Amino acid sequence: MGKYITKRILLALVTAFVVASATFFIMNMVPGGPFLGEKAVTPAAQEALEAKFGLDKPLSEQYTTYMNDLLHGDLGPSLKKRGRTVNDIIATKFPVSAKLGGMAILIAFFVGVPLGSYAAFHRGKLIDNIIILFSTAGIAIPSFLSSTLLMYFLSAQWGLLPSKGLNSPACYIMPVIALALHPTSYIARLMRSSMLDVMGQDYMRTARAKGVSQVKSIFKHALRNAILPVVTYLGPLTAQLMTGSFIIEKIFVIPGLGSEFVGAITSRDYPLIMGTTIFLAMFIITLNVIVDILYAVIDPRIKLK
Amino acid sequence: MAEEKYLVDIKNERLSFFTPAGEVKALNDVSIRMREGEVLGIVGESGSGKSVTAYSIMGLTAYPGKLIGGTVEFNGHRIDQMGEKELRKIRGKEVSIIFQDPMTSLNPVWTIGNQIEEVILLHTGKNRKEAHERAKELLTLVGINEPEKRLKQYPHELSGGMRQRVMIAIALACEPKLLIADEPTTALDVTIQAQILELMMELKKKLGMGIMMITHDLGVVASMCDHIAVMYAGKVVEYGTADDIFYEPKHEYTRGLLKSIPKLHEEAYERLVPIEGQPVDMLNPPKGCPFANRCNSCMKICLDKMPPYTDISDTHYSACWLIQKAEFEKKQREGED
Numbered sequence: 001m002g003k004y005i006t007k008r009i010l011l012a013l014v015t016a017f018v019v020a021s022a023t024f025f026i027m028n029m030v031p032g033g034p035f036l037g038e039k040a041v042t043p044a045a046q047e048a049l050e051a052k053f054g055l056d057k058p059l060s061e062q063y064t065t066y067m068n069d070l071l072h073g074d075l076g077p078s079l080k081k082r083g084r085t086v087n088d089i090i091a092t093k094f095p096v097s098a099k100l101g102g103m104a105i106l107i108a109f110f111v112g113v114p115l116g117s118y119a120a121f122h123r124g125k126l127i128d129n130i131i132i133l134f135s136t137a138g139i140a141i142p143s144f145l146s147s148t149l150l151m152y153f154l155s156a157q158w159g160l161l162p163s164k165g166l167n168s169p170a171c172y173i174m175p176v177i178a179l180a181l182h183p184t185s186y187i188a189r190l191m192r193s194s195m196l197d198v199m200g201q202d203y204m205r206t207a208r209a210k211g212v213s214q215v216k217s218i219f220k221h222a223l224r225n226a227i228l229p230v231v232t233y234l235g236p237l238t239a240q241l242m243t244g245s246f247i248i249e250k251i252f253v254i255p256g257l258g259s260e261f262v263g264a265i266t267s268r269d270y271p272l273i274m275g276t277t278i279f280l281a282m283f284i285i286t287l288n289v290i291v292d293i294l295y296a297v298i299d300p301r302i303k304l305k
Numbered sequence: 306m307a308e309e310k311y312l313v314d315i316k317n318e319r320l321s322f323f324t325p326a327g328e329v330k331a332l333n334d335v336s337i338r339m340r341e342g343e344v345l346g347i348v349g350e351s352g353s354g355k356s357v358t359a360y361s362i363m364g365l366t367a368y369p370g371k372l373i374g375g376t377v378e379f380n381g382h383r384i385d386q387m388g389e390k391e392l393r394k395i396r397g398k399e400v401s402i403i404f405q406d407p408m409t410s411l412n413p414v415w416t417i418g419n420q421i422e423e424v425i426l427l428h429t430g431k432n433r434k435e436a437h438e439r440a441k442e443l444l445t446l447v448g449i450n451e452p453e454k455r456l457k458q459y460p461h462e463l464s465g466g467m468r469q470r471v472m473i474a475i476a477l478a479c480e481p482k483l484l485i486a487d488e489p490t491t492a493l494d495v496t497i498q499a500q501i502l503e504l505m506m507e508l509k510k511k512l513g514m515g516i517m518m519i520t521h522d523l524g525v526v527a528s529m530c531d532h533i534a535v536m537y538a539g540k541v542v543e544y545g546t547a548d549d550i551f552y553e554p555k556h557e558y559t560r561g562l563l564k565s566i567p568k569l570h571e572e573a574y575e576r577l578v579p580i581e582g583q584p585v586d587m588l589n590p591p592k593g594c595p596f597a598n599r600c601n602s603c604m605k606i607c608l609d610k611m612p613p614y615t616d617i618s619d620t621h622y623s624a625c626w627l628i629q630k631a632e633f634e635k636k637q638r639e640g641e642d
Contacts (some may be wrong), residue, residue, distance in 0.1 A: 149591040209365060210475065211396035212426045214389075224414045299414055300459045 001296075005083040005289065012285045019281040020070060024063055024275055034079040042200035053079055066274070075278075076271035082118040082237035086275035087146045089260060094279075096166065097244030098254035103172065104241050105234070112184045113230060114189025115217070117255075121194060131188060138185025147178040147251045164253035179245060183237050190229050196213040198226040224298060231298065309557045310534075312380055312483060313339035313362060313413070319374035320357060320366065323519060331357045331370065333539040333595075341482065344509065344516045346526030346547075348562070349536035352584055357517045359485045362517075363400055380482050398428040401476035402485040406492045411460040413596050418456030419446075421475050428479045443474040446511075466497035470504065477508060484509075484605035486516045490525065495535040502529060523566055527551055532620070538585040538595035545621035555623040556599045587642045594626065602627055 035046050035053075039100040050056045053066060071077055072196035075086035154174060155163035183247050198204065199222060207217040243257025257276065296302045317611065319331040324410040331581045332354045339345045360366060360583040362379050376428065377384040380399050384392070401424075404410045409440060411420060425431055431439060437456070444452035446468040460468055469489060476484055490498035506529060509516055518530060526533050526547065533550045535558065543556040552558045561580040568575075582599035598606040606626050615628045 202404060202406060203412040205365070206404065206410045206472075206475075207400045207412070208395055209363060211393040211398060211427055213393060220415075221412050224555065225412070301413055301461045 001293075001304055003046065004292075008285075008289045009294075012282065012289075014281060016278055016298055017286060018277050020067065021063075022212065023277045024054060024066065024270075025059075027268070028059060029274055030268075032268050034270065053077070054255070061292045062302050063257040066271075070278070075275035078269055078272050080267050080272070082180055082268045086271050087270065088281055090257065090275060093255060093257040093260050096254065097249070097258055098242045098252065100166075100172065100179060100248075100256065101177055101238070101241035101244065103176045104183065106177065106237055107238070108183035108187050109230075111226070112181075112187025113191050115184075116188040117195050117223070117226070118201065119188070119192045120195035121218070122127040128192075131192070135185035135188040135192075138181050139189070140242065140249070141181070143178055143182065143245065145249050146181050147174070150174045150178055150252065166254055171252075175248050175254060178248050178252075179241060183241070191226065191232060195222060198222045201225070212297055228299060231291060231294055235287045236284065239280070239287050243283060309340075311338045311378070312341045313337065313345075313517070314378040315358065315375070316378075317375035318358070318361065318377060320354075320370055320373070322363060322370045322396065324369060327588050330590055331539050332361075333541065333590065334375070335536075335541055336375075337534055337541060337544075339515055340349050341516065342509075342515050343532065344511050344518060344530045346518045346520065346530035347534040347536060347616065348521060348523060348547070350521060350584060352538075352587065353463045353536040354486055354539040355536050357515055357539075359402070359487060359519055362483070364389075365396070365397050365402075376553070378516055387596065395473075396429075397424045397481075397565075398479040399481050400483040400485065401479070401481045402487060403469065403472045405488040406508060407465055407472050408492065410472055411468055413432070413460055415459075416456065417458055417460065417471050419462070421456070421471070424475055424478045430440050431608075439478070440474075442476055444471075447471070447474045449474075456535065464494060465493050466500065467503050469493060473501075473504065473508070476620070477595070479516075481514055482511055485519070487519045488521070489518075490522070491520075492516045505529075523562060526640045535562070538590065539587065540595065540624065543621075543623040545623075546618070549618070549621040553617075553621070555617055555621070555628055556596075557602055557627070558596050559623075563597075574578065592623075604630070620624060 009274045035041055035049050041049075048057070054062060057065075066076065073087075075090070078084050078086055078089060081089065115131055115135070119128045121127045151163050151174065161174055161176075162168065165171055204217065206222060207221045212221070244256035244261070246258040248254070249259040250257040260272070261276045261280075263269075264276060285298045292304060296304050307606055310556060315335060318332050318335045319330070322329040322331055328542070331358040335354065335358055337345070337347075337358065347358065349355050349450070357370065361372065361382060362375055362382050366372065372385055375385070379395070382391075382399075383396060384395075395634065411417070418437065418440055421443060422433070422436040424498060425439050429436075429439075430431040440456055441452040443529045447469055449467060450456055454491055455463070455467075455575050459472075463471065484505075484528075487507070492499050508514075516529075518526060520526060530547055533545060533547055535542045535550065535556065541548065543554065545553075550559060551563065554563055558580070561578070562625045564578040567578060580599055585591065585595045591608070593606070593610055594600070594612050599602045600607065604626055610626075612624045612626045612629065614622045614624050614631065616622045617628065
């Protein structure tokens with residue numbers, strides 16, 4: 001286990017290097033620049049700005065400088081947000097997205113898993129068909145539509161919930177539901193098919209032949225086997241949700257990392273793009289390691305090497 | 306005559322699977338009896354209803370199967386009238402089962418110990434520590450060495466033969482009256498097969514339970530079983546002692562089965578004689594004898610009417626019109642004399 005984790009950390013560092021380099025050069029190949037906004041900037045001002053951030057230097061020199069700073073954990077200054085560093089931006093924006101995303105994941109897991117299992121145990125009956133219908137709809141409906149519908153009815157029509165910001169606990173309800181809808185449906189479907197598969201296994205028959213009650217055989221014998229595909233999905237899902245959804249953050253006016261990331265790309269804020277990309281990559285790698293460890297904990301047949 | 310007590314007494318059992326394609330009549334008027342401590346072999350080809358019959362003794366009929374007639378009695382319980390909750394108290398305690406494939410019959414995510422102790426905790430008043438001790442005892446009983454170490458292992462860490470031994474340990478944990486062995490050696494290699502069968506017979510001697518051996522391996526039944534029931538298309542077509550079946554088979558299907566066993570001492574040029582034709586379509590069973598269209602001695606009546614059981618001796622009966630015919634001719638000859 002210790003050896004495995006060391007290996008994964010080394011691998012993560014290599015990945016970080018590759019991601020950083022690739023992003024650096026690709027972003028520089030993209031036309032445009034941070035100071036070519038709608039407002040006309042005089043050539044003199046532009047030159048002064050570029051000199052300030054070292055953009056006038058040759059690309060190779062920019063690259064080595066950046067990588068050197070990165071090694072020291074410094075992601076550099078934001079080009080567009082005066083006086084703020086990228087480290088600072090991630091540190092303030094990530095918790096906002098993570099909190100929303102975390103709640104959505106908990107809902108997705110604790111609603112999706114029981115729903116899917118319940119459907120599996122009532123296969124072919126009305127309740128199963130209803131769950132399939134809703135989970136298919138949940139997967140098919142894009143988040144901008146579900147958020148808009150939620151907002152239209154719950155805020156605009158009935159005035160039950162605030163439509164934007166995160167100033168009160170009630171503000172969280174709509175964005176969290178909108179975020180959780182797709183993964184909940186997906187997990188329910190995943191769990192249903194996985195559960196059906198496990199229910200047909202010989203060891204479930206053995207459990208029945210031993211005289212184990214149905215409830216106990218579900219919780220003890222079926223769930224632990226059936227949950228594996230869901231755990232696999234949980235890794236990338238957590239990364240995706242906790243780093244923020246651009247669409248939902250835009251619609252509900254939430255100051256999260258997702259909108260920051262997309263904003264940085266459109267405004268060519270190079271250090272911010274680099275910083276968020278590397279952060280995202282590291283986050284995904286960490287989650288994958290956690291998923292791998294979880295896997296080995298749940299299924300003894302899996303050995304981490 | 307005093308009613309003799311049987312461990313298993315199945316009378317006229319009818320069981321069907323209600324599939325989207327229609328009603329599959331898996332069991333058609335099956336009657337089987339078994340005394341305490343007896344070893345009964347049930348032979349027949351795939352789909353003949355051997356397993357379905359055995360599972361119904363535990364009330365383990367898989368969806369969409371349904372018992373539609375007859376009675377199933379086991380150890381004084383009317384299984385056909387019992388609910389799931391009562392059945393649970395019997396399963397694993399009074400009757401247990403070992404399945405064909407030990408590789409998949411154990412849950413991969415729990416230790417061997419946990420899976421043996423589960424059944425002990427469920428049916429006896431033992432606490433965890435006592436159950437653990439009992440599990441150790443059981444592993445020793447089924448011939449597994451280093452029981453303490455094995456109990457902590459997972460199924461994938463054991464070989465197929467070992468796993469089948471563990472399955473037997475689970476089955477015998479509560480000293481059942483009846484052990485159902487559903488093709489217990491089919492998935493094992495030959496040397497292990499012999500070991501497992503030997504172990505079962507040895508344990509039978511020690512514990513005195515009855516064994517219902519489901520198999521299509523006639524060699525297995527010949528050496529182990531007191532009685533043999535030959536099943537075909539959801540019916541018992543012939544029943545008798547091992548000697549009756551092997552030396553005086555009466556039903557054409559039984560004869561066919563015996564002819565299709567390879568013999569080591571025969572001359573090499575002698576070919577095996579297979580049973581021609583296809584098994585019956587259980588969705589539309591014929592109205593006469595189900596074996597009629599594969600039978601070499603098929604008569605007109607066979608296609609029309611189901612043959613009744615004819616007693617050949619106290620221990621031997623079969624359902625075939627040929628036997629009826631032979632008896633009838635014998636009586637006529639006696640009449641003429």
